[in-house]
Amino acid sequence: MAVYTDITEDDLSAFLEAYDVGQLTSYKGIAEGVENSNFLLHTTKGAYILTLYEKRVNAGDLPFFLGLMHHLTDRGLSCPLPLPRSDGELLGELSGRPAAMISFLEGMWLRKPEAKHCREVGRALAEMHVASQGFDLRRTNALSVGGWRPLWVNSEARADEVQTGLKDEISAELAHLESHWPKSLPDGVIHADLFPDNVFFLGDQLSGLIDFYFACNDYLAYDVAVCLNSWCFEKNGSYNITKGMALLSGYESVRKLTADEVEALPLLCRGSALRFFLTRLYDWLMTPAGALVVKKDPLEYLTKIRFHRAIVSSAEYGLRIEETSA
Ligand SMILES: Nc1ncnc2c1ncn2[C@@H]1O[C@H](COP(=O)(O)OP(=O)(O)OP(=O)(O)O)[C@@H](O)[C@H]1O
Ligand SMILES: N[C@@H](CCO)C(=O)O
Incomplete structure (x- = not known):
């Protein structure tokens, strides 16, 4: 709790x-x-x-x-x-x-979302990206690439307590992302944490989005990456391409991804997976024993990082690349 x-x-x-x-x-x-x-x-x-x-x-x-x-x-x-x-x-x-x-807000979040729900979420995410244009306050993403090393520095020494080899693997992953992170992509206000527990449904109808407390200005496609990570993997760690296809086509029914965004998607997915890995690892190691909170498993996100590292083309996420605009 x-x-x-x-x-x-x-x-x-x-x-x-x-x-x-x-x-x-x-x-x-x-x-x-x-x-x-x-x-x-x-x-x-x-x-x-x-x-x-x-x-x-x-x-x-x-x-x-x-x-x-x-x-x-x-x-x-x-x-x-x-x-x-x-x-x-x-x-x-x-x-x-x-x-x-x-x-x-009326509704419930879905414990077992299906492809049809992923499509709704993709659409709602794009609607949020479009609707937030014109919002005149700005907030830098404190948990984008520049914020990961400070988190890692606090956990690194104890990382191998969670799994042997973690220290070396994550150090290499972080260094790679720091040197390859995209320099320029379409940006705007993103939700940045649109996990299933932050999307309410009434039946199969999406009834609203909650928990805007990570919202910030960042690459719009980074938000898509957060959603692919949190909606389209099964409990056993496998990627469900049907869900990915549904989420991406829902998104693109409102806002087309540009060619640059499509190309950057695997890297953005890696980065977003690392972000949740790092905050979970930090909490795993640092949350005081008495706190009334169920800690989330960082290793779920290690599996996702590894999956994205092996991706060669964004088509592997279920994206119909020929239909994207330049
Ligand atoms: N406006 C709302 N209407 C109805 N229920 C809500 C609302 N806001 C929060 N809740 C309930 O509280 C729970 C926790 O809220 P929320 O996700 O904002 O917390 P959090 O600690 O910021 O969570 P997270 O781990 O997702 O960052 C939600 O899953 C939901 O059950
Ligand atoms: N949605 C996040 C918690 C909020 O940062 C997670 O599942 O790790």
Whole structure:
């Protein structure tokens, strides 16, 4: 359970006085997620999500995240909205953490997504990329290629505790990516963490995207790579090309990938797999024993890194290369 910071009922009731949400009737910590502390609240006016922002979220970035959610909603995308307080602010403070009240989004995330869902996600991702054009705040991706070495430096010495040989393999992978990372590709606002647990469905219908707390300005195709990694591999580590094809064609039904993006895709997939490997490894080694969080397995992403390293052409992901534009 991701509840790093606990709250008391008295503190919560006092915090809620600044919002037009009625009286608190119940609250509980949410048994999912690894980044922030989330609580489900019921009040006399409805259900809400209370988020306390934790270690990887810089308070200075919160206007970007919360503003983006408003920008996307205004353009017809379904995502939760931060509720304003009576003083107009979107952010308050609770138990010493920056905190926001977020509207409750109906739906469930899919434990076993199928190709048809991957297609929906691809389409929604491209719609987000198009809809975020014109959003005027900027945020650098702190977890792009420049952010990987600082993470690695903190874990490297203990990496072989997780698997023998990891230290050498990841050092070589990181060095390769640092020297080959694309210098210029179409960019814009990306979600950067659009895993299945951040996409809600009602039946087979995608009902919304959540968790914009890694959103940033970066290469649009990097976001596609994040989704290929998180939606198109099976539990046994094999790549499901049917899902890949569905995700990519869903994406391209809204926004065509350029020839440069197509060529860069295997490298972007490697980079995105390394990013999740590194944050998971860091958490695996550093999370204090008592924290209420289910740590995620870094080795799942080692398998993916190895898969991408062997890719010769983006067609192997299920991309119809002849249809891409220059
Ligand atoms: N607006 C919302 N409406 C309904 N449920 C929500 C909402 N926001 C979060 N949740 C619930 O809380 C869970 C955790 O939220 P979230 O994914 O934002 O946490 P996180 O710690 O940032 O997770 P992650 O590990 O994906 O980064 C979600 O899986 C969902 O069940
Ligand atoms: N979605 C990430 C957690 C948030 O960074 C993971 O599965 O590792």
